Amino acid sequence: MKKFITAAVCAVAALCICAQAAQPAPTQAFYAADYADVLSAETEQYIVDYSNALYDATTAQVVVATVPDMEGAEIREYGLSLARDWKIGSESDNGVLILLALSERQVSIEVGYGLEGALNDSKTGRFIDEYAMADLKKGDYDAGLLNLYKAVLQEVYQEYGLAMPEGVEPVQTGESDSGSTDIGSMIGAFITILVIAFLILGTSHRGGRGGRGGGSNDGTGGVGPFLGGMFLGGMGRGGRFGSGGGFGGGGFGGGGSFGGGGSFGGGGSSRGF
Structure with missing residues (x-):
């Protein structure tokens, strides 16, 4: 019986190790992890440069990751696990992960607790629909993800009351709301x-x-x-007609992770294309 229990524990441990190994590690550049090889070098550099600038100004982090497949995982769970493992965001839980799964043809946005007021579920879903979906359906993943990244980047800057850096063409994220x-x-x-x-x-x-x-x-x-x-x-x-989600600071808590504390994960949305 003791041998059986030992073998079972080893098997479970092996499964856990395999499950962890199925998820990629963050790249050295961190902010752009193109494991599905769908982003141009220019887009990757753009994301890295402006995410670094965002972090310097606010400590918030926006990461774009692509994977060839998720090996049967559900994209929200996969994205949330990835964001936790990579520790996206600072102690204010102010991280965002934009994830594309190529084989499953799905895209998601995972939002840390500290930015849920600015990027609620409704808004992140609308961002995907308006700024990424048309390009993703055509197979232009580079354009779709770049446009989605710009929309999220602008929203985070607005949340902190800061103007976008020079050289960034603003995405009109408020068109539908206005x-x-x-x-x-x-x-x-x-x-x-x-x-x-x-x-x-x-x-x-x-x-x-x-x-x-x-x-x-x-x-x-x-x-x-x-x-x-x-x-x-x-x-x-x-009250208002057709108003979008209002900006809010969100409750900042320590931890530097997306989930942190029980079964609750960050907000966000996902879509298939």
Whole structure:
């Protein structure tokens, strides 16, 4: 029995070692790890240079990694494990990993706790959809990942209240938010005008008729107040139209890792292409 237990423990240990070996080690440059060989030398150098500049300015770290396959692993688990093993981010848990799995045709963004306020799940998913998906589907992984990296980089700089470095062409990460907000503002203005018109119409009918009960007999007297209460109340409850995730500092905690503490991992999103 003792020999059986010893053999089982050794087998489990061997499996753990194999599982760890399946994940690549960080490169010497750290910020660009192109194990799937899909990035140009120019893009790799761009990522390394500007991630170094970001770290110097904020201590935040943004890493781009590509792997040929994940050997059956799920991309969020694989990315989270990779980010933890590589210790991306500083003591403020302010790291981001952009991961592409070539064989599985999947991409993900893993976000450390310290940046979850700025890069919530909804926003990271939208970034992938807007800035990477079209190029990834065409097989232009270099362009898709570079554009996605720029979007994340700009968001992190904004979170720290800093301007992007010179030489970086900003990605308009707020296009969808601002566009939906503009549409919402137009709808809100139209509803307000409509409500005011009904209110004026209802008031004029009540003032012009002194019949019993002081109301209007044409059925419009109650419409204005009803619509006014309904729409104005709805606007008060609804708040903004189509607003994106708000920026927040996130709760900074020690640890210098993505997960740290139980079964909770960092935020983020993934997509298949």
